[in-house]
Amino acid sequence: xxxxxxxxxxxxxxxxxxxxxxxxxxxxxxxxxxxxxxxxxxxxxxxxxxxxxxxxxxxxxxxxxxxxxxxxxxxxxxxxxxxxxxxxxxxxxxxxxxxxxxxxxxxxxxxxxxxxxxxxxxxxxxxxxxxxxxxxxxxxxxxxxxxxxxxxxxxxxxxxxxxxxxxxxxxxxxxxxxxxxxxxxxxxxxxxxxxxxxxxxxxxxxxxxxxxxxxxxxxxxxxxxxxxxxxxxxxxxxxxxxxxx
Amino acid sequence: xxxxxxxxxxxxxxxxxxxxxxxxxxxxxxxxxxxxxxxxxxxxxxxxxxxxxxxxxxxxxxxxxxxxxxxxxxxxxxxxxxxxxxxxxxxxxxxxxxxxxxxxxxxxxxxxxxxxxxxxxxxxxxxxxxxxxxxxxxxxxxxxxxxxxxxxxxxxxxxxxxxxxxxxxxxxxxxxxxxxxxxxxxxxxxxxxxxxxxxxxxxxxxxxxxxxxxxxxxxxxxxxxxxxxxxxxxxxxxxxxxxxxxxxxxxxxxxxxxxxxxxxxxxxxxxxxxxxxxxxxxxxxxxxxxxxxxxxxxxxxxxxxxxxxxxxxxxxxxxxxxxxxxxxxxxxxxxxxxxxxxxxxxxxxxxxxxxxxxxxxxxxxxxxxxxxxxxxxx
Numbered sequence: 001x002x003x004x005x006x007x008x009x010x011x012x013x014x015x016x017x018x019x020x021x022x023x024x025x026x027x028x029x030x031x032x033x034x035x036x037x038x039x040x041x042x043x044x045x046x047x048x049x050x051x052x053x054x055x056x057x058x059x060x061x062x063x064x065x066x067x068x069x070x071x072x073x074x075x076x077x078x079x080x081x082x083x084x085x086x087x088x089x090x091x092x093x094x095x096x097x098x099x100x101x102x103x104x105x106x107x108x109x110x111x112x113x114x115x116x117x118x119x120x121x122x123x124x125x126x127x128x129x130x131x132x133x134x135x136x137x138x139x140x141x142x143x144x145x146x147x148x149x150x151x152x153x154x155x156x157x158x159x160x161x162x163x164x165x166x167x168x169x170x171x172x173x174x175x176x177x178x179x180x181x182x183x184x185x186x187x188x189x190x191x192x193x194x195x196x197x198x199x200x201x202x203x204x205x206x207x208x209x210x211x212x213x214x215x216x217x218x219x220x221x222x223x224x225x226x227x228x229x230x231x232x233x234x235x236x237x238x239x240x241x242x243x244x245x
Numbered sequence: 246x247x248x249x250x251x252x253x254x255x256x257x258x259x260x261x262x263x264x265x266x267x268x269x270x271x272x273x274x275x276x277x278x279x280x281x282x283x284x285x286x287x288x289x290x291x292x293x294x295x296x297x298x299x300x301x302x303x304x305x306x307x308x309x310x311x312x313x314x315x316x317x318x319x320x321x322x323x324x325x326x327x328x329x330x331x332x333x334x335x336x337x338x339x340x341x342x343x344x345x346x347x348x349x350x351x352x353x354x355x356x357x358x359x360x361x362x363x364x365x366x367x368x369x370x371x372x373x374x375x376x377x378x379x380x381x382x383x384x385x386x387x388x389x390x391x392x393x394x395x396x397x398x399x400x401x402x403x404x405x406x407x408x409x410x411x412x413x414x415x416x417x418x419x420x421x422x423x424x425x426x427x428x429x430x431x432x433x434x435x436x437x438x439x440x441x442x443x444x445x446x447x448x449x450x451x452x453x454x455x456x457x458x459x460x461x462x463x464x465x466x467x468x469x470x471x472x473x474x475x476x477x478x479x480x481x482x483x484x485x486x487x488x489x490x491x492x493x494x495x496x497x498x499x500x501x502x503x504x505x506x507x508x509x510x511x512x513x514x515x516x517x518x519x520x521x522x523x524x525x526x527x528x529x530x531x532x533x534x535x536x537x538x539x540x541x542x543x544x545x546x547x548x549x550x551x552x553x554x555x556x557x558x559x560x561x562x563x564x565x566x567x568x569x570x571x572x573x574x575x576x577x578x579x580x581x582x583x584x585x586x587x588x589x590x591x592x593x594x595x596x597x598x599x600x601x602x603x604x605x606x607x608x609x610x611x612x613x614x615x616x617x618x619x620x621x622x623x
Contacts, residue, residue: 059621068537068617089541095617096539103620107534109249111256116249123246124540180621 014077015176015208016042016065021074023060034060036231037074044175047199047209049219049239052228058212059180061228065210066099066178067091079175096124100169102198104181106161108153108168114140114160115149118167125172139167143197159190166197177202179211183218195221246540250548251555253528260527263520264556264604265563271513271600272564275506276585276593277571282502283589284582289492290485291423292339292357292431298365299454300463302484303334303470306477310491311484312426314339316448317476324474325453330466334455335360338439341429344395345408352395355431356409358439366454368433374403374418379435386418391430409442424582510596517560518604521553525608529615537617549609557601565593 023035034057042048050058063069064076067083076083079098086094100121108117118136123129137149143163153161162182169177179198183191195211195218202209203223211222219225222239255261293302293311303325305315325334338358343351359366359379367376371386378384392401405416414432422431434442440449455478457466463480470478479487493499525532532545565585572583 063618063621066537068621092536092539092541094539095537099539101534101537101620103534105530105620107530107620109253109256109531111252112249116252120249120535121538123249124535124538124544129248 013043014041015044015046015079016040016210017075017077018061018065019075021061021064021076022072023057023064023069024072034231035064035071035074038231038233040065040226040233040236042208042210044208045203045205046223047203047211047221047239049222049225050210050212050228051214051216051219051225052234053214056228057231058214058228062178062180062210062212066101066176067095096121097172098175100172100174100177100202102162102165102169102177102179102182104184106153106165106185108161108164110153113150113152114145114156114164114167117153117164118171120168121172121174136167136171139171140164142201143167157190158186159193162186162190162194163197166194166202170202175207177207177209179209179213181213181215182211183213183215188217191215191218246544246548247551249535250552253531253548254524254552254555257524257527260520260524261556264517264524265560267513267516267518267520267604268556268560268597268600269564269567270516271509272561272593272597273567273571274509274513275596276565276568276589278502278505278509279589279592280568280572280583280585281581282498283586284584285426285498286489286492287584288424288426288428288582290488291425292355293481293485293488295368295422296337296366296454297369298456299335300457300480301331301455301467301470301478302481303453303455303474303476303478304451306471306475308477309495310488311339313491314451316446317450317453318448319450321450321474321476322453325455325470325476325478328466328470328473330458330461330469332456332458333363334453335363335365336436336450337366337452337454338436338443338449339451340439340443341427342409342432342442342444344414344430344432346395347405347407353427353429354391354409355425355427355429356439356442357431357433358436358443359433360454361435361437364435368420368422370421371418372421373401374416376418378417379433381415381417383413383415383438384417384434385414385438386420386433387416388420388422388431390422390424391432392416392419394428395430410444412441414442506596510600514600514603517556517600518607521556521604522607522611525549525611529611530620532612533615533617533619536615537620542613545612546609549605549612553601553605553608557597560601561594561597564597565590568593 018038018040021035021038025032025034038061052058064071065078115133115137118140119132122132122135140149145163183194186194199221220240224236225239226236227234305317308315322334322336325331340356342354342356344354345351364376401419403416407414457463467478467480569585572585575581575583
């Protein structure tokens with residue numbers, strides 16, 4: 001869509017490249033070390049799942065990768081951009097142009113219709129309202145919500161709301177999709193449908209998808225699974241469907 | 246993005262109405278109280294405004310306002326007439342007298358005595374009878390509101406008789422004179438007749454009304470009169486300002502109204518600010534999500550300010566609208582003074598602007614410091 005900044009400096013095969021990433025919260029006696037030297041690579045075309053118990057640092061790591069949180073130390077290179085070298089303003093534009101988000105609590109705007117919600121990233125990028133809502137309507141249609149475009153979030157089921165959130169995450173064709181517990185608020189069936197949609201539509205050769213989850217029912221959709229424990233990545237393994245192949 | 250901000254605002258109906266209520270309350274109170282204040286101030290100068298014709302009012306040098314009568318000797322008229330640049334000058338009596346009505350009750354009245362020969366200073370709004378009838382014996386013209394005050398519910402009728410200082414007065418005309426600050430009925434008569442109605446005093450001349458000669462500014466003629474007679478001479482505009490200044494500086498009226506206006510401002514700010522802040526807190530995750538998705542702080546700031554302005558415009562419109570409605574409804578009662586000049590609208594608009602800006606300050610701080618990573622926390 002011609003909206004991305006041309007700031008790539010790294011080899012094109014890795015969408016995310018982290019080395020020695022640490023993150024501390026607080027200071028002195030109240031200092032908490034959330035990440036303890038994380039190394040992580042995510043190539044384009046891959047769906048990586050970050051799994052582990054609550055408090056192990058998954059959300060902190062994905063927040064840093066998405067550019068919404070500053071690491072205390074380490075190298076974070078996303079889509080060829082060194083995030084540490086970016087100004088705040090540039091990081092905001094980087095997120096706007098390159099990152100799609102799916103949140104655990106959907107975070108849809110309750111006053112906007114499904115199509116308007118899905119159009120938000122385009123509106124942020126400066127599209128006019130009519131064109132943005134039309135484009136969002138097309139994406140929603142591809143996610144099976146073509147008959148729900150004018151419904152408010154309160155008129156949609158949890159699964160439908162999450163599909164709107166996925167449409168919103170994909171409408172501006174980001175090259176990194178970050179999903180935080182996308183199935184935790186859904187029942188098994190809707191969780192499976194959501195992950196199928198993400199796998200079918202979001203995973204593309206020029207895009208990487210990182211899914212934070214501790215919902216073991218959806219592990220089967222991962223290309224690789226990175227297990228975290230106490231602020232470190234303990235292991236990285238191929239996903240079940242990759243292993244079987 | 247401003248469109249999203251407005252939909253967010255209106256979408257939360259209860260909070261939206263709460264914020265608007267705060268602004269409406271403040272705008273209503275500020276506009277209504279300011280308009281009543283302006284109405285009262287208008288009353289203080291009503292007799293200057295109603296006395297049409299003369300450019301110049303001449304009075305004792307210590308007079309502070311139009312009701313502050315310090316009588317002059319009759320000979321002062323001739324001294325004023327003798328000042329170069331004075332085209333003409335006439336006597337004018339103003340005093341408060343007690344009238345005895347037909348039915349035996351008493352009523353305080355403002356008595357105005359105008360020049361016997363020229364009738365300069367006569368009221369313009371005579372709608373029953375005529376000014377010329379003042380030349381008849383015992384003739385007076387009374388104002389409509391005063392007539393209705395002393396004879397409530399009775400139809401307006403010429404020829405009614407009452408007494409002032411045991412002397413007969415016959416109503417030969419009814420006029421629409423402006424209400425006065427004292428709210429007494431106003432009675433116009435000839436100067437010589439007024440002296441018969443008024444209590445006997447050594448000096449009785451209240452004012453000399455004069456006109457500047459053609460081509461001479463009234464201010465210049467005033468200076469000449471003051472220099473030559475030692476009296477105070479003011480143009481109609483200057484006398485109006487002097488009277489207003491007296492009421493503003495020497496009475497508690499501005500302070501009393503000012504306190505009410507200030508309270509309206511404070512309460513409106515508190516209600517609007519608190520509700521707006523609660524609205525922002527309630528939507529903080531949405532703002533966080535927008536920031537995570539790449540909305541800049543500048544855009545977020547514009548969104549919050551546009552929400553505040555939208556509330557301000559709606560609240561202002563409703564507030565001044567209700568104040569104007571109040572004025573229109575109470576106008577019929579006759580007793581309440583209500584005057585809403587454009588300055589009141591401008592003052593209220595400025596106050597509302599300050600209210601919504603103050604109300605949005607906490608919210609702006611909240612959304613600007615919110616960490617976009619908040620959206621990843623459960």
